[in-house]
């Protein structure tokens with residue numbers, strides 16, 4: 399039987415915030431050094447940025463870019479990362495057991511964003527692991543105050559006359575995780591986040607602040623953490639964060655393909671928790687969700703090398719360099735669909751991360767940069783997933799999974815451009831073996847033709863793009879997709895990510 403749904407512009411979820419297509423640059427492995435920044439590379443510009451990588455980042459279509467961590471931020475001393483490069487100290491990075499040279503720092507990050515383009519917005523995390531309110535205020539003064547005070551004048555003396563204008567700030571990172579330097583209980587963190595937010599707003603009430611939620615839905619403190627933190631911070635913050643990473647466990651590909659079931663329930667559970675605290679406080683304010691770390695990540699591989707001697711304080715070591723397959727890209731596309739389906743409350747999201755470290759772009763030092771399989775769903779969603787998300791309720795054949803029970807084979811969303819009326823359907827077929835016929839009834843939409851149907855699928859779901867074969871996997875055009883008498887019909891290949899554009 400075909401999978402079916404109906405689209406009607408009268409039933410919309412909400413508008414997509416461009417920040418949904420954010421990403422993340424952490425001082426971790428080779429994300430910064432030999433990733434975005436490599437002064438000796440043949441393509442490097444006058445600032446040491448790799449222009450081959452910059453070009454790919456622009457094509458990827460990322461907006462907000464979170465920085466400088468991640469776990470790294472919980473030991474970050476912002477003042478090490480500014481001023482004359484040759485005078486910057488080398489430091490131990492406890493989070494990744496690496497040496498941080500600070501050759502790339504705050505000013506370089508802002509300059510990098512400018513080169514990415516006008517859509518690139520800073521999202522700065524502050525250190526609430528080893529530091530607190532005072533250092534957050536100092537960083538804010540250095541970064542955002544125009545001039546005429548010690549720290550703003552220091553920025554000017556360092557060559558940055560214009561303030562950085564950082565509006566979006568993360569109050570720490572994964573403070574619920576026992577691995578975090580300066581890990582805290584929900585009560586401890588809630589108080590610190592509230593006091594930091596209150597003080598930062600004394601400088602600038604217009605800031606947008608993200609409180610740390612849970613590092614994953616599986617954390618033992620999940621939901622209670624959010625409730626306690628929000629009870630302290632509800633009036634002082636705008637967002638609560640969510641982080642989630644997925645991988646197959648024990649070869650269970652069927653459950654892996656249904657990872658978005660977990661992601662959607664995580665989102666819905668956090669929304670419920672936020673609204674519960676809002677109800678208790680009799681508040682009209684709504685807290686939105688910042689899904690500021692999400693991806694496929696083979697964490698078990700990482701845990702195997704986590705404590706190995708190979709990690710002894712190297713500079714920019716090869717860490718977390720996952721090479722993604724077609725299967726990974728299909729799951730990744732499904733995670734994008736999950737975010738879009740909740741665009742009313744998820745108004746910031748950051749793909750973790752941008753280059754080399756669990757990233758859509760890989761590089762070789764001194765060598766090429768190329769697109770991973772996951773590059774394609776992200777760039778297509780960022781390009782065509784702008785506008786209004788329409789409510790999609792699928793009536794689909796199902797399959798059995800060990801983790802999530804019975805799951806629909808079809809996972810889908812649709813986004814309508816309010817200016818042109820064009821609609822793009824994003825759809826994943828979770829079946830590993832069977833094509834899935836699709837029928838979409840188009841109500842009240844003046845659509846007459848299929849502009850294109852692109853898919854990412856392969857006879858070999860393990861196919862990857864590598865340095866030797868950088869274009870092994872790319873999206874292809876699907877033929878036979880039709881729009882007639884208000885009904886769209888298509889066939890989704892087994893294990894495929896699909897983008898169907900209608901006008």
Ligand code: AHR
Pocket residue numbers: 424467468469470571572613691750751
């Ligand atoms: O993105 C990699 C790491 O995952 C981040 O540093 C941390 O916040 C999370 O655990």
